[in-house]
Amino acid sequence: MLEGLVSQESLSLNSMDMSVLERLKWVQQQQQQLQQVVSQSSNNSPELLQILQFHGSNNDELLQSSFSQFQMFGSGFGPNYNMGFGPPHEAMDECISRTSSCHMEPVDTIEVLLKTGEENRAIALKNKRKPEVKTREEEKIEKKIKVEAETESSIKGKSNMRNTEASSDTSKETSKGASEIQKLDYIHVRARRGQATDRHSLAERARREKISKKMKYLQDIVPGCNKVTGKAGMLDEIINYVQCLQRQVEFLSMKLAVLNPELELAVEDVSVKQFQAYFTNVAASKQSIMVDVPLFPLDQQGSLDLSAINPNQTTSIEAPSTSWETQSQSLYNTSSLGFQY
């Protein structure tokens, strides 16, 4: 449609152009005639000369100015040239009329020109915009499609993953998504850049993350694990630590076995009861326990290894009792008693 309009306008433009040119020529001819008339009439107003001088300048301004002048002159010429310039007067009238009519037309043409020019530009712009818009729209559509696919696949992916592992969702949500738009797999879960989006690999990754988290926790527990980096070293350290602890238990049990048989192991019920009563009252106050402790060596006869201990060693008996009675931290802090821990 626009093209047709353009063509019509072009035709009209052409016609207007021709008409403008024709009119310009015609105006020039009229001016020449006027010059002749003016030259013939000695009494010339400088305005005519100005008109003639302005002839060479821009046609638009000339036309406008000349037309205004012509109108004036038309009125002026009228009385002057009543006698001899009847026909030219008429011609003037005609030309004035024509020029007056032309006055509008070139302006119109100019405006039309401008309009057409603008329209041309506008059309060009529109033509440019159209493909741009099309591309944008296409992009939008494509993006929409992609987004839809992503949403659908993410929903699918989420449902699938929920079926498999519950913790994997949290791990995937924590992991950031980047450049996943390129891969439009049917399972679209947020994965890290440059990594496969296979279901199995995702599950594997989630499992590995779980294991690494637990290993970090182990690292906190096991002393001396911070220095070693890497999974292998850490695991070796952990295994070593477990073995050490088990060896320690064995060693301490040997020590206890050595300590116990030196003293008689025969146990009387009373002492056992007292012993058990002591431990049931672990949370009791110090005083009750202090009362119990001196009873041990007095009442028992070989019931416990404590009986054979001299009163010199009551302090050693008291020390563990007090330490057991209080919080476990005191066991750590009893450095004065010579405890290692």
Next chain:
Amino acid sequence: MASADKLINTYVPEKDVFALHFLQSLSNLRTQNPLNSPDKSIDRVRKIKKAAYVSMARAAGGTSRLWSRALLRRAAKDDNKSVRFSRRKRKVTWKISSKRKRSNQRAPVVEEAAERLRNLVPGGGGMETSKLMEETAHYIKCLSMQVKVMQCLVDGLSPK
């Protein structure tokens, strides 16, 4: 967040609990052996050691932890006794470590260490690697607690 979850699962009771259990087991040992001294000290050592482990397992969580359960079962089997399991919905781990369909996908480094750990930690044979890590953590904590209790006892009883 993971650490918070772990704290709930890997709860280890205070030292007093361990001490109580251990001393009770020791006293039981003494009642079991009315004779002054058995023939060989090795047996005594073994008995004490076993008592230590059993008391530790009981103190740590009884039958609620996998490793403690396996420990108690092992001890009971030696003594030809039956272990009482509390009625509870148990989550059975179906995965057996020895059989792996897609062994290449699991990190071989981790798996080697996991195998070694399984040999060390009681009940590790039927556990998945992630579960094994949890159990190892709890086991280490309980072991360290038991060691401290025994050390205190030894220090208290040793003549100065």
